[in-house]
Amino acid sequence: MNCRKMEQQVWPKEQILSILKNEVVLISLYVDDKRPLPAGEEIESKLRPGKQLKYVGQKWSEFQTIKYKANAQPFYVLSDHEGENLIDPVGYTPDVEEYHSWLKAGLANFKK
Structure with a gap:
């Protein structure tokens, strides 16, 4: 249920959606x-x-x-092309700014 909340309440926010559409390859694994x-x-x-x-x-x-x-749901991982984590994974993060900061920090590590 928290997965759907993230998809409906956090991901559609412009600063999040822009990253998901333009800066990452989004892969969803539904357990x-x-x-x-x-x-x-x-x-x-x-x-x-x-x-x-x-x-x-x-x-x-x-x-x-x-x-x-x-074994948490949701569980978000930002990884590089070799599958190595760019930042520690996070679970349910309903605060848009907190989730945005996590995305940006992971992307900054990728671009190093």
Whole structure:
């Protein structure tokens, strides 16, 4: 629910939307996505051996948990072309100025 709040209340603000449209490649991984993985793409869980990951959301949830040691939603990451964090990831940040400052700080680290 907080993900949708961010998408509806923070992302549409001009200073945020401009960055999301023009300065980053936005990738959204929905951990609540109940669509089945395509046939043959089901994988065994690395966190729970013996359990098959059958849904898109399960795949992204496990990815987030393994890579970022976090299982929060929303969870925002700014990374470079090699997948290295530009700034510490953040969760739900409903304050537009705070989120804007986080975006700008991460982008400044990318341009170094």
